[in-house]
Amino acid sequence: MKTRYWVWIGATLAASAAAATAWVIQPALAPVQAPGPNDFDSASIARGARVTAQGDCMVCHTAAGGSPYAGGLPLRTPFGTIYTTNITPDPATGIGNWSLAAFTRALRHGVARDGHLLYPAFPYIHYTKMSTADINDAYAYLMTRTPVVYQAPDNDLLLPLRFRPFLAGWNLLYLRPGPVPEDPSQSYAWNRGRYLVDGAGHCASCHSALGPIGGERSPAFSGGNIDGWDAPALTALIQAPKPWTREQLAIYLRHGWSTEHGAAAGPMGPVAHSLSRVPEADTDAIATYIMSLQKPPASVPKPVASDDHARVAQGATLFAGACASCHGATAPMMAAGGRPSLALSTAVNSERADNLIQIVLNGVPWSHAQQSTFMPPFAATLTDAQIASIAAYVRADIGKRPAWNSVEQRVNDIRKENQQ
Numbered sequence: 001m002k003t004r005y006w007v008w009i010g011a012t013l014a015a016s017a018a019a020a021t022a023w024v025i026q027p028a029l030a031p032v033q034a035p036g037p038n039d040f041d042s043a044s045i046a047r048g049a050r051v052t053a054q055g056d057c058m059v060c061h062t063a064a065g066g067s068p069y070a071g072g073l074p075l076r077t078p079f080g081t082i083y084t085t086n087i088t089p090d091p092a093t094g095i096g097n098w099s100l101a102a103f104t105r106a107l108r109h110g111v112a113r114d115g116h117l118l119y120p121a122f123p124y125i126h127y128t129k130m131s132t133a134d135i136n137d138a139y140a141y142l143m144t145r146t147p148v149v150y151q152a153p154d155n156d157l158l159l160p161l162r163f164r165p166f167l168a169g170w171n172l173l174y175l176r177p178g179p180v181p182e183d184p185s186q187s188y189a190w191n192r193g194r195y196l197v198d199g200a201g202h203c204a205s206c207h208s209a210l211g212p213i214g215g216e217r218s219p220a221f222s223g224g225n226i227d228g229w230d231a232p233a234l235t236a237l238i239q240a241p242k243p244w245t246r247e248q249l250a251i252y253l254r255h256g257w258s259t260e261h262g263a264a265a266g267p268m269g270p271v272a273h274s275l276s277r278v279p280e281a282d283t284d285a286i287a288t289y290i291m292s293l294q295k296p297p298a299s300v301p302k303p304v305a306s307d308d309h310a311r312v313a314q315g316a317t318l319f320a321g322a323c324a325s326c327h328g329a330t331a332p333m334m335a336a337g338g339r340p341s342l343a344l345s346t347a348v349n350s351e352r353a354d355n356l357i358q359i360v361l362n363g364v365p366w367s368h369a370q371q372s373t374f375m376p377p378f379a380a381t382l383t384d385a386q387i388a389s390i391a392a393y394v395r396a397d398i399g400k401r402p403a404w405n406s407v408e409q410r411v412n413d414i415r416k417e418n419q420q
Contacts, residue, residue: 051130088145
């Protein structure tokens with residue numbers, strides 16, 4: 001029996017080593033002449049615009065003040081900073097000399113045209129589930145964008161991770177190539193929603209916790225953190241003070257705010273802007289699938305009075321001066337605009353104060369004409385102690401929730417992280 005056991009262990013290790021070697025040794029695919037706009041069907045280009053909006057491609061591949069799809073956006077990870085690449089059809093610095101086969105391999109297997117392995121900040125573990133038709137259309141759309149000559153900065157990662165062959169082991173653990181299977185027992189909208197959520201939408205990339213080497217932990221959608229913002233659990237939407245409905249979630253995805261739950265902020269704001277450009281059927285399908293993932297409501301904590309009365313009192317005074325003109329119960333924006341009370345806000349009801357702190361520090365930028373929400377930043381006008389006091393007041397008096405711990409220290413930490 002012992003001999004068989006060691007034979008099995010040896011065979012398993014040999015198979016794993018062979019598979020890892022196969023991942024490491026990826027051939028370069030021949031460059032092609034950059035295709036022109038007339039090389040693609042207009043209907044395919046239009047469908048590709050929908051696919052890239054579903055995947056939020058422009059947001060990740062556009063640096064602040066940069067050209068669309070030209071890359072250079074810094075993505076902060078626990079292992080360092082990764083800069084997104086240029087995916088315009090520039091042959092020298094973009095993907096202009098990539099064939100459709102090279103583009104497909106990148107999305108399905110995480111391998112660049114020249115054969116090097118891509119970092120999983122590019123969510124190919126989800127894009128691998130996309131259909132051939134959607135990948136072809138995305139290629140047509142991107143290859144007809146304006147070429148931009150731009151080389152993204154070099155990644156700033158821990159030394160071992162700069163050696164890309166290490167990614168072969170990561171792929172063995174987390175990459176499962178193949179389409180999303182349809183469930184015949186579910187509706188078309190449910191199956192469409194799962195395809196978008198698990199594929200192009202890659203929702204689990206933000207809304208799941210990450211393991212020690214950056215892989216998504218199970219169960220999926222149980223909450224994560226992205227760029228210093230907490231991404232709430234998508235499986236607990238009916239546990240909110242006012243439970244989400246499918247209709248409310250679909251409206252939130254399309255417009256970036258809900259009359260029952262508030263506005264999208266942080267990384268979710270650009271996602272909602274991208275989804276505003278897809279057909280309503282897509283956001284309805286996403287909402288249908290996500291609402292099917294809900295866990296039974298947990299017991300809601302009873303209101304607990306804060307024992308830091310001085311801080312809450314100071315927060316009430318600061319709130320009256322800096323916030324009440326928009327967020328007070330009788331403020332015109334609340335009464336006439338149909339805005340929800342802060343008591344319903346996910347940021348106020350979260351287990352951590354991080355998102356509320358981020359919103360107060362950074363505000364909600366008015367980045368495009370269709371956006372329905374705006375809030376000015378207070379990073380330059382409020383101290384860490386003042387923001388902590390406002391957070392304590394909002395949490396205790398408006399939210400009726402147990403006090404957060406070490407809020408002022410979190411404000412200080414988040415301010416420093418944002419500056420970096």
